[in-house]
Amino acid sequence: MPAPLSLPGVLLIFIIIFHVEALKPHLLGRRSVRTSSSQQRNLFYKTFYFDQQIDHFGFLENGTFKQRYLVNDQHWHKAQGPILFYTGNEGDITWFCNNTGFMWDIAEELGAMLVFAEHRYYGESMPFGNESYSYLNYLTSEQALADFAVLIKSLKKTLPRAQNSPVIAIGGSYGGMLAAWLRMKYPNVVIGALASSAPIWQFTDLVPCGDFYKIVTQDFANSGINCSKNIRRSWTAINNLFSTAEGLQWLSKEFGLCSPLKEEDLFNFKGWLQETWSNLAMVDYPYEANFLQPLPRWPIKVVCMHLQFDTDVPDKQLLHGISQAVRVYYNYTGSAVCLNVSETATGSLGIMGWFYQSCTEMVMPQCTDGVQDMFEPMAWNFQAYSDECYALFGVRPREDWADTVYGGKNISSHSNIIFSNGGLDPWRSGGVTESLSDSLIAILIPEGSHHLDLRFNNEYDPQSVLLTRKLEVMYFKKWIKQNTSAQ
Amino acid sequence: MPAPLSLPGVLLIFIIIFHVEALKPHLLGRRSVRTSSSQQRNLFYKTFYFDQQIDHFGFLENGTFKQRYLVNDQHWHKAQGPILFYTGNEGDITWFCNNTGFMWDIAEELGAMLVFAEHRYYGESMPFGNESYSYLNYLTSEQALADFAVLIKSLKKTLPRAQNSPVIAIGGSYGGMLAAWLRMKYPNVVIGALASSAPIWQFTDLVPCGDFYKIVTQDFANSGINCSKNIRRSWTAINNLFSTAEGLQWLSKEFGLCSPLKEEDLFNFKGWLQETWSNLAMVDYPYEANFLQPLPRWPIKVVCMHLQFDTDVPDKQLLHGISQAVRVYYNYTGSAVCLNVSETATGSLGIMGWFYQSCTEMVMPQCTDGVQDMFEPMAWNFQAYSDECYALFGVRPREDWADTVYGGKNISSHSNIIFSNGGLDPWRSGGVTESLSDSLIAILIPEGSHHLDLRFNNEYDPQSVLLTRKLEVMYFKKWIKQNTSAQ
Numbered sequence: 001m002p003a004p005l006s007l008p009g010v011l012l013i014f015i016i017i018f019h020v021e022a023l024k025p026h027l028l029g030r031r032s033v034r035t036s037s038s039q040q041r042n043l044f045y046k047t048f049y050f051d052q053q054i055d056h057f058g059f060l061e062n063g064t065f066k067q068r069y070l071v072n073d074q075h076w077h078k079a080q081g082p083i084l085f086y087t088g089n090e091g092d093i094t095w096f097c098n099n100t101g102f103m104w105d106i107a108e109e110l111g112a113m114l115v116f117a118e119h120r121y122y123g124e125s126m127p128f129g130n131e132s133y134s135y136l137n138y139l140t141s142e143q144a145l146a147d148f149a150v151l152i153k154s155l156k157k158t159l160p161r162a163q164n165s166p167v168i169a170i171g172g173s174y175g176g177m178l179a180a181w182l183r184m185k186y187p188n189v190v191i192g193a194l195a196s197s198a199p200i201w202q203f204t205d206l207v208p209c210g211d212f213y214k215i216v217t218q219d220f221a222n223s224g225i226n227c228s229k230n231i232r233r234s235w236t237a238i239n240n241l242f243s244t245a246e247g248l249q250w251l252s253k254e255f256g257l258c259s260p261l262k263e264e265d266l267f268n269f270k271g272w273l274q275e276t277w278s279n280l281a282m283v284d285y286p287y288e289a290n291f292l293q294p295l296p297r298w299p300i301k302v303v304c305m306h307l308q309f310d311t312d313v314p315d316k317q318l319l320h321g322i323s324q325a326v327r328v329y330y331n332y333t334g335s336a337v338c339l340n341v342s343e344t345a346t347g348s349l350g351i352m353g354w355f356y357q358s359c360t361e362m363v364m365p366q367c368t369d370g371v372q373d374m375f376e377p378m379a380w381n382f383q384a385y386s387d388e389c390y391a392l393f394g395v396r397p398r399e400d401w402a403d404t405v406y407g408g409k410n411i412s413s414h415s416n417i418i419f420s421n422g423g424l425d426p427w428r429s430g431g432v433t434e435s436l437s438d439s440l441i442a443i444l445i446p447e448g449s450h451h452l453d454l455r456f457n458n459e460y461d462p463q464s465v466l467l468t469r470k471l472e473v474m475y476f477k478k479w480i481k482q483n484t485s486a487q
Numbered sequence: 488m489p490a491p492l493s494l495p496g497v498l499l500i501f502i503i504i505f506h507v508e509a510l511k512p513h514l515l516g517r518r519s520v521r522t523s524s525s526q527q528r529n530l531f532y533k534t535f536y537f538d539q540q541i542d543h544f545g546f547l548e549n550g551t552f553k554q555r556y557l558v559n560d561q562h563w564h565k566a567q568g569p570i571l572f573y574t575g576n577e578g579d580i581t582w583f584c585n586n587t588g589f590m591w592d593i594a595e596e597l598g599a600m601l602v603f604a605e606h607r608y609y610g611e612s613m614p615f616g617n618e619s620y621s622y623l624n625y626l627t628s629e630q631a632l633a634d635f636a637v638l639i640k641s642l643k644k645t646l647p648r649a650q651n652s653p654v655i656a657i658g659g660s661y662g663g664m665l666a667a668w669l670r671m672k673y674p675n676v677v678i679g680a681l682a683s684s685a686p687i688w689q690f691t692d693l694v695p696c697g698d699f700y701k702i703v704t705q706d707f708a709n710s711g712i713n714c715s716k717n718i719r720r721s722w723t724a725i726n727n728l729f730s731t732a733e734g735l736q737w738l739s740k741e742f743g744l745c746s747p748l749k750e751e752d753l754f755n756f757k758g759w760l761q762e763t764w765s766n767l768a769m770v771d772y773p774y775e776a777n778f779l780q781p782l783p784r785w786p787i788k789v790v791c792m793h794l795q796f797d798t799d800v801p802d803k804q805l806l807h808g809i810s811q812a813v814r815v816y817y818n819y820t821g822s823a824v825c826l827n828v829s830e831t832a833t834g835s836l837g838i839m840g841w842f843y844q845s846c847t848e849m850v851m852p853q854c855t856d857g858v859q860d861m862f863e864p865m866a867w868n869f870q871a872y873s874d875e876c877y878a879l880f881g882v883r884p885r886e887d888w889a890d891t892v893y894g895g896k897n898i899s900s901h902s903n904i905i906f907s908n909g910g911l912d913p914w915r916s917g918g919v920t921e922s923l924s925d926s927l928i929a930i931l932i933p934e935g936s937h938h939l940d941l942r943f944n945n946e947y948d949p950q951s952v953l954l955t956r957k958l959e960v961m962y963f964k965k966w967i968k969q970n971t972s973a974q
Contacts, residue, residue, distance in 0.1 A: 405543075
């Protein structure tokens with residue numbers, strides 16, 4: 001899930017505007033796939049394009065677009081092996097394909113075909129080509145779920161000997177929400193789902209809006225002495241430095257910024273830092289990785305090494321530490337010439353599309369109080385949020401819709417869904433962290449960050465994630481067996 | 488369900504065109520509620536209008552319309568009594584309210600509030616007022632289900648002490664399909680559903696397309712000697728008479744038609760008769776009733792009294808019998824001045840809207856072979872159907888969509904749905920007639936026609952429907968109890 005979502009209320013919107021203005025020309029170009037350790041494994045897949053309805057829920061628009069999907073069937077046991085179907089989220093599907101090593105690791109054991117389906121309006125799956133951002137009306141999770149359902153039905157019909165292959169949906173983050181919802185809404189199409197780090201309850205009135213940033217804060221508090229305390233102190237220090245021309249100049253230089261800060265950049269600058277800390281909490285993996293950015297192992301520990309001084313050091317000393325800490329995220333490889341406060345490195349995520357989704361269905365309230373978290377207090381203000389969305393896209397978010405259409409807390413009648421969450425992952429705040437029945441299973445990975453279980457096995461993996469993956473495979477086998485005996 | 492649906496393939500389309508051309512100016516005016524025995528019971532309800540989203544699945548159209556719903560709470564036990572929620576079908580909701588006596592009969596026993604919600608694009612619930620038929624794009628079952636879900640959530644939130652009232656969806660025919668689908672898609676909103684005479688499987692490749700007319704034929708075959716045989720013979724006799732001017736004149740007079748028949752009316756005339764027989768099979772109730780038309784008790788028996796002669800009588804004698812038989816349906820009260828072959832009396836159903844739905848999602852293949860049924864052979868021809876829909880509305884039906892979105896035969900993971908079907912009802916052909924699990928219950932009412940169980944108790948009711956209603960109430964109570972103990 002892109003980080004802008006993790007900013008509270010009105011601030012979020014400022015960042016959105018900033019992003020949209022700043023990133024508009026670069027968005028499409030940012031979708032290139034980066035080299036990462038997982039990619040070095042040389043994953044082989046074939047790329048296909050499916051003629052997908054632009055509008056599943058209306059018939060006057062009868063056009064189709066090319067939905068991209070990737071297939072690997074080298075381990076598939078025809079006629080009986082399952083299909084593991086990744087429900088693509090808000091970005092280029094090749095990126096998720098390369099960052100979902102779990103599926104590649106278990107394909108042989110399960111005799112499974114792997115399919116990675118791209119979400120409409122991201123990557124190459126653009127309903128109106130280069131004009132797609134001008135016609136965003138068909139960008140909804142319901143349309144995306146219908147895409148997945150129609151694609152799966154078609155694959156099972158057209159692939160030789162796939163008719164009886166049970167399909168399991170797998171996804172992480174927003175893709176995990178989609179995996180869970182696909183099982184809820186189309187249980188005829190998938191026999192079960194693994195929803196990893198899927199904050200399906202991060203909607204209005206379902207969970208406290210402050211939990212996300214509380215978890216971010218805990219991650220920093222637990223990673224070094226005074227770490228979260230010094231970050232909490234930094235906002236006032238920044239305010240102080242922003243109040244003089246000399247301070248602005250010093251800050252710009254200290255942070256090695258590409259463009260010098262101006263007085264009016266205060267919100268953006270603090271928002272950029274807040275987003276950086278939140279992103280770090282999401283990707284606090286136990287080994288060197290490159291999900292959003294190339295990072296060292298346990299990156300927050302490395303960040304906090306720069307922030308372990310006393311909590312009464314002068315502003316400039318404090319912010320020197322902050323600038324060193326920020327570079328862990330933005331310049332671990334040492335290749336950054338300067339830092340750009342309008343970019344927070346969100347990998348191959350499609351920011352523009354996600355902004356629109358956040359402004360329509362995916363209203364995920366966030367707030368901070370500065371006490372239980374290390375950020376400046378910011379209440380959740382739906383009206384301001386809605387007004388900004390209207391100014392940006394001409395749409396108003398529907399605050400209650402996700403709860404109505406996806407069941408909110410009332411989902412116990414569904415079945416065969418695993419909800420895995422990482423103890424370190426701030427998105428755990430909106431996740432299902434307690435089992436709801438004997439087939440709606442919650443698994444907590446205490447040392448895990450954002451969908452760690454979906455990544456390749458790694459020598460540094462904590463025992464908890466290794467066991468989680470085993471448990472997940474066990475449930476897959478159970479569902480497959482149930483399905484076979486029901487046929 | 489309006490009868491045009493029950494015509495096979497291309498013939499159906501001719502009738503559609505005929506209807507559309509003929510009925511366009513009258514459609515809105517036909518929605519008045521007729522006096523019926525059930526209405527004479529003086530049902531009291533309040534009428535409300537809910538501001539409903541025009542488009543639940545897109546955000547650029549953010550307008551709302553007034554959805555009508557009717558409420559009776561005279562027996563409601565606040566804070567604990569259930570809400571019985573009728574999922575309105577393709578017609579004026581007051582008509583369904585008056586024809587769903589079952590809900591009125593059981594309200595007191597259950598301490599229930601009754602809500603009857605109108606389906607968008609029918610009755611008074613027109614998204615674009617008088618212009619609604621020019622903007623049919625938002626007329627889909629998915630939008631209707633979302634309307635129901637949003638309305639229920641709002642009622643529970645705003646009605647005093649309704650927060651914990653469990654809601655049970657109830658519907659008949661297409662309304663029954665909606666009730667079942669509401670439970671499948673929004674189990675968070677309704678704890679269970681009674682889907683009476685709901686042909687949720689009457690879609691492509693799910694059931695044999697000929698079953699509908701086989702059942703119609705059985706009803707006539709079982710209601711009088713030579714009855715179905717003589718109807719089967721009538722088509723050739725009609726062809727013969729249509730081949731001469733004298734024959735046409737004789738037919739027009741014999742049937743007391745408002746407009747004399749012309750040579751080109753052959754298809755329409757036969758289609759009108761076929762629809763009449765099908766409608767009779769739907770409303771073959773054991774007592775005098777007025778659902779589609781005022782009719783005697785067991786109307787097919789009365790019809791067949793006119794068709795009990797030998798199967799070798801001359802054409803004119805045969806068609807005299809047919810004309811007498813037809814009058815049972817169109818002129819039981821004796822008030823018809825002449826018969827109109829462009830009208831088949833579909834009560835308060837909204838024909839235009841249903842045509843559009845049949846031309847988009849509700850593709851329900853029908854066919855005849857003239858051997859196992861009493862009609863002229865007519866194969867199902869999807870392409871011709873699609874072409875006619877395109878000519879009519881500029882839309883193409885999506886043959887596989889209903890199967891994908893509503894699960895087809897693969898619905899066993901759902902729960903708490905009763906599927907009741909009448910043994911005499913031709914729509915049983917697409918119904919769930921065997922239980923799929925211990926909470927997906929099928930009940931067959933051998934002597935029942937179309938959703939007989941939803942009607943008021945009547946002294947002539949067969950034992951089977953009385954027991955069915957008792958069973959339905961028993962399941963309602965079970966669901967309510969389950970829900971209470973889960974809270």
